[in-house]
Each structure stands twice: as C-alpha cells, then as structure tokens.
Amino acid sequence: MNALRFWAAVAVFVSHLGYLRGFPVVGEVQGLLLSRGHAGVTFFFILSGFILAYAYHDRLLASGVSRATALKQFFIARFARIYPVHALTLAVAVVMGGAEKLSNHLAELVVSTLLLHSWLPIRPFHPVFNGPSWSLAHEAFFYALFPFLLPFFLNTTRAMGVTVVAGLFAGLVCLACLWPSTSIFLFMYFPPARLAEFMTGIVLFRLHRDRVGSGFQAAGGGTRATLTEVMCLALIILTAISAYYVPRNLEWSLLYVPAFALTIFVFASEGGAVSRWLSRPLWFHLGEVSYSFYMFHLMILTVAYWHRSTLGPYGMALAAFAATLAVSLLCYRYFELPMRAKINAWLTDKRDRPVLSPSPELHAERPSPP
Numbered sequence: 473m474n475a476l477r478f479w480a481a482v483a484v485f486v487s488h489l490g491y492l493r494g495f496p497v498v499g500e501v502q503g504l505l506l507s508r509g510h511a512g513v514t515f516f517f518i519l520s521g522f523i524l525a526y527a528y529h530d531r532l533l534a535s536g537v538s539r540a541t542a543l544k545q546f547f548i549a550r551f552a553r554i555y556p557v558h559a560l561t562l563a564v565a566v567v568m569g570g571a572e573k574l575s576n577h578l579a580e581l582v583v584s585t586l587l588l589h590s591w592l593p594i595r596p597f598h599p600v601f602n603g604p605s606w607s608l609a610h611e612a613f614f615y616a617l618f619p620f621l622l623p624f625f626l627n628t629t630r631a632m633g634v635t636v637v638a639g640l641f642a643g644l645v646c647l648a649c650l651w652p653s654t655s656i657f658l659f660m661y662f663p664p665a666r667l668a669e670f671m672t673g674i675v676l677f678r679l680h681r682d683r684v685g686s687g688f689q690a691a692g693g694g695t696r697a698t699l700t701e702v703m704c705l706a707l708i709i710l711t712a713i714s715a716y717y718v719p720r721n722l723e724w725s726l727l728y729v730p731a732f733a734l735t736i737f738v739f740a741s742e743g744g745a746v747s748r749w750l751s752r753p754l755w756f757h758l759g760e761v762s763y764s765f766y767m768f769h770l771m772i773l774t775v776a777y778w779h780r781s782t783l784g785p786y787g788m789a790l791a792a793f794a795a796t797l798a799v800s801l802l803c804y805r806y807f808e809l810p811m812r813a814k815i816n817a818w819l820t821d822k823r824d825r826p827v828l829s830p831s832p833e834l835h836a837e838r839p840s841p842p
Contacts, residue, residue: 473519473739474759475750480516481762483509484604485769485796489789508712511728513607514669516766518732520611521673522680522740524618525626529677532622543619548819550615554763556811557803558587558608561767565601568771577601587612590661603770606661613663614670625674630682633675640668641726648721660724669725672733680740697743704735705746764800764808772796 487509532542562584566574574581580600583589590609625633644665647658658665711731715723739747749755769792776783776792783791 475755480512525677552815
C-alpha cells in the first residue's frame with residue numbers, strides 16, 4: 473500500500489514531461505498514456521481516506537479516550553504531517569521566483585500559506601509558486617471533516633455508506649454531462665467536488681475491515697490474488713487510455729475512481745505476489761518519501777528545463793527524476809521527520825503523547841491478509 477503512493481507520485485511527475493511529446497515512441501507513449509498521470513492525485517485522495525480510517529478508527533471512536541483529546545491529537549498530527557514540507561517548498565518557490573514575482577503575487581502567497589488557494593475560482597489564485605500544493609488545500613478540508621465522516625461511515629450500514637458516495641459521484645457525473653464546458657476549477661481544484669474521493673477511501677476501509685473480520689479467504693490462494701492484482705493494474709492502464717473518449721470534466725478526477733478504489737481494496741489484503749513485492753523495505757521507504765517527492769518535483773523539473781540545451785530532452789527527464797528522488801530522500805530524513813517530531817512535542821500535552829504516535833498512518837502496521 474505504501475509503495476503505491478510512490479508510484480502515484482511518479483505518475484504525476486511523468487505527466488509534467490509534456491515536452492517529450494515531440495519525440496518518437498517516448499513522446500507517443502507520454503502523450504497517449506503518461507500525460508494522464510495527474511490522476512495520481514485522485515489516488516492520493518482515496519488512499520488518504522483509507523489510511524486515515526485504518527490508523528484512527530480505534531482512537532477517534534474509542535470510549536476510553538476523551539473525544540476532545542483525540543481530536544486535538546489528530547489535528548496536531550495532521551498539521552505536523554503536511555505543513556512543514558509545504559512551508560519549505562513554498563519558501564524555495566518564492567526564492568526561485570525572485571523579488572519581482574513576489575511583489576506581483578503577494579495575495580497568492582498569502583492564500584497559499586493558509587492553504588486556501590484551491591477555494592478561489594480566480595485563475596491568478598491558483599498556485600503560482602509551487603503548483604502541486606493545490607492538493608494540500610483539499611487535504612486540509614478533508615482533515616477538518618474526517619472526525620465527523622469516520623463515525624458516520626463506520627457506524628452506518630455498508631449499503632448506506634456506498635449509497636451516499638455513489639450518490640455524490642452520480643451528481644457530479646450529471647453536472648459534467650449537463651454543463652460540459654464547466655471549467656477545470658469545479659471538477660479538479662474545488663475541494664468539495666473531490667470530497668467523494670476521500671469518502672471512498674473511508675468506505676473501502678469499512679469494507680476491508682468487515683471482510684477481514686469475517687475471516688474471508690480468497691479462493692485460489694496466492695495465484696488467484698496475484699492475477700487479481702495484475703488485472704487491477706491493467707484496469708488502471710485501460711482507464712488512462714479511455715480518458716481520450718470521455719468528457720474532460722469527468723477525466724479530471726471521476727473517471728479513475730473505480731479502478732483506483734478496486735486496486736486499493738485488492739492490494740490492502742497483500743495476498744498476491746505483486747503486493748508482497750511492493751511491501752519490501754525499499755518500496756516501503758520510497759512510499760515514505762513520496763510526499764516530499766510530489767512537493768519538490770515540479771520545481772526541480774523547472775530547473776532542469778532551464779538547462780535543457782545542455783542536458784537534452786531525455787537527459788533532462790532523467791536528471792530531474794534523480795534529483796527529485798535525492799532531494800526527497802534528504803528532505804524526509806533531515807527535515808520532514810525531525811519537524812514532525814518537534815511539532816508533536818511542542819503542541820501535544822505530555823500526558824497525551826502515549827495515546828497517539830506522531831504519524832500513525834506511517835507507523836501503524838499495514839493491513840494484514842484476511
């Protein structure tokens with residue numbers, strides 16, 4: 473599961489290599505398939521709902537812990553998880569932009585700092601410093617609602633949970649069909665329009681938990697599970713290809729939800745050879761650094777593009793990928809983890825610290841096979 477986050481971040485990286493489209497073979501593949509890598513953000517949103525539900529369901533709903541304390545711990549942990557790297561990358565982007573850009577975009581800097589830049593339907597307010605940060609405004613919105621969504625979806629019937637999420641998606645599909653010219657803001661950047669994706673992750677955890685609790689065992693053992701995992705990955709590829717035949721509004725987010733949801737549900741059991749291979753320490757660690765990778769990649773691609781005449785198109789892509797990976801590894805080890813620990817230490821009452829780890833979604837045991 474953790475490794476899948478890294479591959480989703482890589483897909484977003486590759487989607488920003490649009491300059492390769494003018495080159496044979498590689499350009500055709502990038503234009504046909506890999507340019508759809510922005511859907512990796514949809515995967516992030518669904519997986520975020522699943523992992524948070526897995527990590528917090530026994531804490532936010534536990535009767536032995538006061539709800540006020542549990543909520544405080546939750547919000548501190550989430551702030552410590554996303555904001556330090558956001559602040560760092562925003563500062564780097566401001567420096568890269570220079571004084572002139574800063575003086576012309578002070579309002580954008582303020583809303584980006586407050587993680588409000590995805591709420592404003594004005595093009596200039598879309599992130600002009602570090603583009604990938606737009607999704608953090610969504611995550612902050614999801615975190616604010618999570619303590620209320622979690623008890624609803626875990627305490628209601630499975631049918632009701634699925635019906636609610638399906639109803640939201642149906643409404644968005646109808647909106648996309650009735651107003652096909654609706655701007656990208658509503659379907660991609662407006663946080664409430666992406667809430668159903670996060671809710672999908674919570675529902676998936678509910679289904680996974682019930683399946684594990686029932687002692688369900690997949691027929692066919694590892695071979696059947698491996699084949700199912702391969703079919704899920706193939707479905708993602710087919711979905712990306714089909715994106716050329718659906719309205720753009722649907723392709724921005726909704727199109728990929730079924731394939732991603734099925735993949736997360738299947739891989740959560742870790743019953744096949746693919747998921748077992750991805751659970752190796754190397755891939756797990758790459759999943760850990762995927763957030764820093766995602767936040768730094770576009771700035772590093774920009775720097776590499778400045779040197780395109782020296783590096784060449786393919787050299788530029790490889791150099792940017794290697795640099796992004798190196799920077800993300802360093803950032804995770806020497807900035808992200810230390811800052812997360814310090815913020816939790818500063819803001820968490822000592823009496824409360826044993827109850828909740830600084831980053832439960834990273835340190836909790838991965839879902840075990842049913």
